Amino acid sequence: MSGDLPAERGPTDPAAATWDRVPPLLTVEHLTMRFGGLTAVDDVSFIAGQREITAIIGPNGAGKTTVFNCLTGFYRPTAGRLSLERGDGTHYLLERMEGFRIAREARVARTFQNIRLFPQMSVLENLIVAQHNKLMLASGYTVLGLFGIGGYREAERAAVEKAKFWLDRVGLTARADWDAGNLPYGDQRRLEIARAMCTEPALLCMDEPAAGLNPRESLELNQLLLSIRDDDGVGVLLIEHDMSVVMGISDHVIVLDYGRKIADGTPVEVRNDPTVIRAYLGEEESDELPPEVAAYLGIAPDAGTQ
Amino acid sequence: MATATAASVPVTRPVNWIGVLKDAVIIGLVTLALALPMVGFETTSSTTERGWPLLNTRFADVAAAVIAVFLGRLALNLVREGVRAPVAFMAWAVFALLLANLITETVPVWNEAVETLLVIGAFVVGFVATWRWLSPEGTTSSEVMDDVAAGLQRWNRVIAPIGLLLALAFPWLTGLYALATGGEFAISRNAVDLGVLLLTYVMLGWGLNIIVGLAGLLDLGYVAFYAVGAYSYALLALNFGWGFWACLPLAGVLAALAGIVLGFPVLRLHGDYFAIVTLGFGEIIRVVLTNWSSFTGGPNGLSGIPRPTFFGFPFERNPAEGETAFHQLFGLEFEGVHRVVFLYYLILLLALITNLFTMRIRRLPLGRAWEALREDEIACRSLGINPRNTKLTAFAVAAMFGGFAGSFFATRQGFVSPESFTFIESALILAIVVLGGMGSQLGIVLAAVLVILLPEWFRELDQYRMLAFGVGMVLIMVWRPRGLLAHRAPTLRLNSAGGGR
Numbered sequence: 149m150s151g152d153l154p155a156e157r158g159p160t161d162p163a164a165a166t167w168d169r170v171p172p173l174l175t176v177e178h179l180t181m182r183f184g185g186l187t188a189v190d191d192v193s194f195i196a197g198q199r200e201i202t203a204i205i206g207p208n209g210a211g212k213t214t215v216f217n218c219l220t221g222f223y224r225p226t227a228g229r230l231s232l233e234r235g236d237g238t239h240y241l242l243e244r245m246e247g248f249r250i251a252r253e254a255r256v257a258r259t260f261q262n263i264r265l266f267p268q269m270s271v272l273e274n275l276i277v278a279q280h281n282k283l284m285l286a287s288g289y290t291v292l293g294l295f296g297i298g299g300y301r302e303a304e305r306a307a308v309e310k311a312k313f314w315l316d317r318v319g320l321t322a323r324a325d326w327d328a329g330n331l332p333y334g335d336q337r338r339l340e341i342a343r344a345m346c347t348e349p350a351l352l353c354m355d356e357p358a359a360g361l362n363p364r365e366s367l368e369l370n371q372l373l374l375s376i377r378d379d380d381g382v383g384v385l386l387i388e389h390d391m392s393v394v395m396g397i398s399d400h401v402i403v404l405d406y407g408r409k410i411a412d413g414t415p416v417e418v419r420n421d422p423t424v425i426r427a428y429l430g431e432e433e434s435d436e437l438p439p440e441v442a443a444y445l446g447i448a449p450d451a452g453t454q
Numbered sequence: 455m456a457t458a459t460a461a462s463v464p465v466t467r468p469v470n471w472i473g474v475l476k477d478a479v480i481i482g483l484v485t486l487a488l489a490l491p492m493v494g495f496e497t498t499s500s501t502t503e504r505g506w507p508l509l510n511t512r513f514a515d516v517a518a519a520v521i522a523v524f525l526g527r528l529a530l531n532l533v534r535e536g537v538r539a540p541v542a543f544m545a546w547a548v549f550a551l552l553l554a555n556l557i558t559e560t561v562p563v564w565n566e567a568v569e570t571l572l573v574i575g576a577f578v579v580g581f582v583a584t585w586r587w588l589s590p591e592g593t594t595s596s597e598v599m600d601d602v603a604a605g606l607q608r609w610n611r612v613i614a615p616i617g618l619l620l621a622l623a624f625p626w627l628t629g630l631y632a633l634a635t636g637g638e639f640a641i642s643r644n645a646v647d648l649g650v651l652l653l654t655y656v657m658l659g660w661g662l663n664i665i666v667g668l669a670g671l672l673d674l675g676y677v678a679f680y681a682v683g684a685y686s687y688a689l690l691a692l693n694f695g696w697g698f699w700a701c702l703p704l705a706g707v708l709a710a711l712a713g714i715v716l717g718f719p720v721l722r723l724h725g726d727y728f729a730i731v732t733l734g735f736g737e738i739i740r741v742v743l744t745n746w747s748s749f750t751g752g753p754n755g756l757s758g759i760p761r762p763t764f765f766g767f768p769f770e771r772n773p774a775e776g777e778t779a780f781h782q783l784f785g786l787e788f789e790g791v792h793r794v795v796f797l798y799y800l801i802l803l804l805a806l807i808t809n810l811f812t813m814r815i816r817r818l819p820l821g822r823a824w825e826a827l828r829e830d831e832i833a834c835r836s837l838g839i840n841p842r843n844t845k846l847t848a849f850a851v852a853a854m855f856g857g858f859a860g861s862f863f864a865t866r867q868g869f870v871s872p873e874s875f876t877f878i879e880s881a882l883i884l885a886i887v888v889l890g891g892m893g894s895q896l897g898i899v900l901a902a903v904l905v906i907l908l909p910e911w912f913r914e915l916d917q918y919r920m921l922a923f924g925v926g927m928v929l930i931m932v933w934r935p936r937g938l939l940a941h942r943a944p945t946l947r948l949n950s951a952g953g954g955r
Contacts, residue, residue, distance in 0.1 A: 220836060252838030266829035270944035277826045278837050283819035290820040312948065324948035347837055
């Protein structure tokens with residue numbers, strides 16, 4: 149990663165003008181979302197690159213989840229343009245698509261801040277439901293499948309294989325027949341990731357995947373996310389509070405505060421950015437960070453000039 | 455099952471007789487206070503010379519109620535205290551004695567209703583005591599029932615064929631019963647008629663289960679589709695003279711269309727709002743049927759709907775010119791029961807088709823998407839499932855089966871009127887689905903038996919019938935709030951060993 153982005157980047161600059169990294173996957177331009185008088189997201193522009201892990205961080209209420217909800221079609225943005233360019237040259241304008249089409253056609257998958265599984269269905273069934281559209285086609289939109297005509301059996305077997313593959317990746321094979329709602333918390337998080345990956349996404353959006361995980365689970369999650377980026381070639385967009393995840397694995401960090409973008413760059417750049425430090429600490433001018441804050445941001449106490 | 459071995463050593467502690475008696479006396483007094491004004495006095499139409507209303511007193515009934523409640527409470531308290539086997543034996547003995555007396559009427563009892571209620575009470579006490587006696591220590595009865603439900607699901611491969619065989623043989627079994635009880639072989643028309651009624655509700659329950667149990671949409675207006683099916687058949691048959699087999703699919707299609715038309719605006723709503731609006735749509739259909747007299751016959755309904763034929767051979771003693779009747783075709787004596795038996799097999803077939811469809815669709819992506827929608831609609835959207843279309847298909851398919859059942863109803867009755875499609879029917883079908891355990895096919899059969907057959911058997915109870923029915927419903931919902939056989943087995947397994955829960 150070159151990481152030498154120009155230092156001057158006001159929040160109103162379209163990020164595209166200065167993008168010189170990997171090919172872009174998701175380009176967000178002037179995204180604005182207003183709820184009545186409240187502007188939750190204010191003219192945010194950024195790019196998430198292909199085969200990169202892009203993290204969105206910011207204090208509580210900064211508008212991170214709202215950006216996600218706009219991206220995945222749960223909200224229709226007030227203004228702005230969200231375009232997704234997959235590696236194969238296909239191009240989608242997400243702000244014009246219905247939520248389920250964004251997942252089905254543009255292939256943007258997501259996980260939720262408060263886990264949303266199908267609790268009374270088994271772990272395996274959760275992963276099969278994720279492959280709904282492919283299976284629907286194979287069963288002749290149910291009509292052929294009802295009479296056992298066509299290749300539905302094969303398609304289902306393939307779907308089970310895919311589910312097995314992901315169960316293996318997230319270490320849930322032994323619990324494949326459990327009701328998803330009975331899984332321990334950490335397993336539910338991983339199952340949700342596996343379920344999102346079963347939709348064969350081009351972009352995986354994850355809303356605080358490390359929330360509530362213990363340090364060991366958090367480390368495993370890092371490995372999983374790196375492997376999703378490197379082995380599956382999927383771009384990851386990540387909202388996270390856990391700085392060990394953010395600083396440890398992301399290629400590119402975007403910082404939001406009060407709905408505006410205040411910084412954008414590599415983890416090293418971002419964590420030394422005075423604006424970011426101010427957003428996390430308040431306006432007070434101080435050269436020395438309190439040690440616990442420095443630890444949170446992953447800065448060595450004397451690393452001011454790294 | 456995890457039957458605790460070491461922990462299940464029964465802790466024998468002395469029975470708290472004073473507490474047990476005190477509680478039973480208090481409950482007896484409460485009964486007295488309630489029963490005295492409500493049961494003890496009966497107003498009559500006659501008056502005294504001075505114009506005062508004359509009251510009949512029924513103190514014997516009050517006394518019976520108080521004593522019965524006192525004894526029942528005492529028995530249940532003792533069961534809770536650990537005295538199980540003796541209570542069970544005594545309750546069953548009382549039950550047997552009372553039942554025998556009810557049937558043979560050796561000892562005349564002044565009020566048959568009271569006696570019947572006593573029989574039911576003794577049965578409940580005996581059942582509870584036996585259940586607690588036989589179930590492992592430290593489990594609640596509902597947990598035991600969960601295991602029963604899971605066990606039934608596991609043995610479904612055996613239970614389903616046996617049930618099917620029984621259902622197929624049922625008309626002939628009634629004939630054998632007549633033979634065994636000293637008569638000659640004669641299929642009981644009443645019993646088979648009851649079977650037809652039962653199967654109609656089983657089919658409706660299975661149909662509604664698609665919306666309520668699988669897709670998780672609480673539909674309070676299912677009877678609307680039943681009505682659309684019935685009127686479709688009636689109008690097509692009366693106006694165009696089409697036969698049953700031609701009208702059946704058309705009635706289904708029309709009901710499915712009605713489902714889509716009603717569903718489209720409604721499916722944006724969730725939860726209670728959805729339920730209320732479906733209730734409203736159900737009423738709209740009924741009100742339209744009542745008021746559109748020129749088309750539907752209004753409140754008088756439509757009569758003279760053609761009866762079903764055996765693939766063109768009518769069930770009539772004297773068929774019309776040029777037609778062969780069913781009994782002539784097979785060289786039988788004419789008997790009215792032929793038609794009833796044919797109707798029985800017809801509804802059995804229709805119900806089985808509904809069941810087969812549900813069992814199959816659960817293993818297809820559409821059925822899994824329905825269940826996923828029930829669990830979490832937002833997650834479904836994020837996986838690229840179109841929630842609107844998926845819900846609409848559930849609505850349309852369930853409506854189609856309602857339509858099939860409706861056209862069967864029309865041909866069975868030969869007469870349809872809006873009276874048959876009131877909200878109470880929707881409530882009854884929903885009660886069957888909820889009582890049986892949402893999504894459980896076998897549970898729905900069981901619940902239909904409870905909800906349809908028990909009130910029929912207790913017709914003797916007359917006005918107390920619905921009371922007994924209500925009491926039964928309340929008891930079951932207290933005991934099993936999620937339904938009798940609520941259990942969901944995954945539609946496919948990875949580790950065939952069964953996995954855990």
